[in-house]
Amino acid sequence: xxxxxxxxxxxxxxxxxxxxxxxxxxxxxxxxxxxxxxxxxxxxxxxxxxxxxxxxxxxxxxxxxxxxxxxxxxxxxxxxxxxxxxxxxxxxxxxxxxxxxxxxxxxxxxxxxxxxxxxxxxxxxxxxxxxxxxxxxxxxxxxxxxxxxxxxxxxxxxxxxxxxxxxxxxxxxxxxxxxxxxxxxxxxxxxxxxxxxxxxxxxxxxxxxxxxxxxxxxxxxxxxxxxxxxxxxxxxxxxxxxxxxxxxxxxxxxxxxxxxxxxxxxxxxxxxxxxxxxxxxxxxxxxxxxxxxxxxxxxxxxxxxxxxxxxxxxxxxxxxxxxxxxxxxxxxxxxxxxx
Numbered sequence: 001x002x003x004x005x006x007x008x009x010x011x012x013x014x015x016x017x018x019x020x021x022x023x024x025x026x027x028x029x030x031x032x033x034x035x036x037x038x039x040x041x042x043x044x045x046x047x048x049x050x051x052x053x054x055x056x057x058x059x060x061x062x063x064x065x066x067x068x069x070x071x072x073x074x075x076x077x078x079x080x081x082x083x084x085x086x087x088x089x090x091x092x093x094x095x096x097x098x099x100x101x102x103x104x105x106x107x108x109x110x111x112x113x114x115x116x117x118x119x120x121x122x123x124x125x126x127x128x129x130x131x132x133x134x135x136x137x138x139x140x141x142x143x144x145x146x147x148x149x150x151x152x153x154x155x156x157x158x159x160x161x162x163x164x165x166x167x168x169x170x171x172x173x174x175x176x177x178x179x180x181x182x183x184x185x186x187x188x189x190x191x192x193x194x195x196x197x198x199x200x201x202x203x204x205x206x207x208x209x210x211x212x213x214x215x216x217x218x219x220x221x222x223x224x225x226x227x228x229x230x231x232x233x234x235x236x237x238x239x240x241x242x243x244x245x246x247x248x249x250x251x252x253x254x255x256x257x258x259x260x261x262x263x264x265x266x267x268x269x270x271x272x273x274x275x276x277x278x279x280x281x282x283x284x285x286x287x288x289x290x291x292x293x294x295x296x297x298x299x300x301x302x303x304x305x306x307x308x309x310x311x312x313x314x315x316x317x318x319x320x321x322x323x324x325x326x327x328x329x330x331x332x333x334x335x336x337x338x339x
Contacts, residue, residue, distance in 0.1 A: 051186055054175035055099035058193065062092045065168045072161045076154030079146045080203050080222040081161060083139040087199065087230055088165070090135040091192045094128040098185040101125075105280050118280035122244040125184045125281055129238035132192075132230055139227040143220045150216035158207030158219075165200030169193045184244070184281035188237050199226050247277035250284050250314075258286065258313050265305060267292045269325060272334045276315065285317040289334070291325040 066088045073081030101124035104117040173193035176186055206222035209215070240251060249255050255276055262271045270291035279285045286309060302320055309315040323331060 051102070051176065051189075052099070054172075055095055055102070055189070058172040058175060058189065059092055059095045059099070061168050061172060062088055062095070065165060066092060069161055069165065072157055076157035076161075077151055078154060078158050078203075078207075078219055079142055080206055080219050080226060081158055083142065083223040083226050084162070084165065084196070084199055084203055086135050086138060087132075087226060088169075088196060090131050091196060093131060094192060095189055097124040097127055098189055101185060101281075115279055118283060119278075121183070121185055121281040122241060122278060125188060125237060125241035126245050128185075128188055128192075129234050129241050132234035133238065136227045136230045136234075139223055139230070143223045143227070146220040146223070147217065150220070152214075152216060155207040155210035158210070159204050162200045162203035162207065166197050166204065169196035169200060173197060184237070184240060191237070195229055199229050202226065202229075241281075244278040244281065247275075249276045250278045253284055253313050253315065258309065258315070261308070261312065262288055262290060262305070265290065265301060267301075269293070272331065273321075279317060283316045284314055285319075286315045287319040287321075289321045289323055289331060291323050293324060293326070 066085050069081055069085040069088065073079075073085055098121075101121040104120040107113075107117045109116040170193075173190055173196075176190035176193065202222060202225060206218050209218050244250065253276055255274070258276060259271060259274055262268065262274070268290050272289050272291075274286070274288040276284065276286045302322075305320060306318045309318045
């Protein structure tokens with residue numbers, strides 16, 4: 001999302017400059033200035049920035065389709081069409097939130113927001129998941145009411161309108177397919193559109209069954225199935241976005257693996273105060289205290305560690321504090337349960 005950059009400036013070594021800060025030795029490589037920590041900002045994902053056109057086209061197509069689906073759903077007295085229209089409206093709002101978040105994450109850091117607005121993408125993902133669950137509740141309530149008070153639905157209209165939905169949602173999903181592994185918001189957009197295409201196909205089938213059998217319960221039953229698909233598709237998104245909002249270790253990053261790697265660095269005798277969290281839906285941050293004997297501090301170890309954390313564990317922003325371990329006063333953050 002943000003442009004690729006590295007505080008180690010392509011890992012060109014600068015002259016080491018060590019100093020004492022709060023009783024600990026630190027090494028920090030930042031444009032030739034050493035301020036106490038080593039930060040690694042290695043190659044961030046560019047996926048969201050390249051999907052601006054996909055978001056614009058997807059929002060436009062789906063907004064137009066929602067309007068048409070709602071009108072024909074009312075004309076055909078089809079709850080399944082109206083339920084799908086409500087689902088698609090939620091997806092239009094979700095796409096808008098995700099697109100807005102891809103703009104916010106590129107804002108430069110400020111004195112107040114020192115990480116910029118990267119976490120806005122996490123909030124967008126969380127809001128999208130919550131919105132889908134709200135839509136599901138509304139669909140379920142309407143289905144119960146129609147089961148209690150059945151009324152005929154226009155099967156032919158359902159089939160035609162939902163058939164258009166298969167094409168619109170399927171085409172939109174394809175636009176996001178290539179970025180679904182790099183960003184939770186892009187993956188959510190792909191998953192939503194793919195699920196919408198599947199749901200619309202289900203409405204086509206329901207319309208055909210109504211034409212063949214005349215059974216009134218098929219329409220509300222189809223809307224219940226739509227609700228189940230929405231829940232199934234949004235549950236993992238809700239769980240992952242909530243984890244990121246709570247600063248859990250991002251999926252795909254092994255805390256034990258990172259800890260073992262840091263402990264294996266040359267001269268490192270202990271690692272503590274290790275924290276790994278998502279700065280955004282695509283960027284991971286890390287902080288840790290490394291204990292090394294005095295006299296062994298050099299920038300090359302920090303450059304190497306930051307580069308390998310990015311390559312092996314997808315940690316984009318690493319802050320490493322070096323301690324000699326020889327102070328009479330131990331580090332206050334050494335205990336595992338202390339934050």
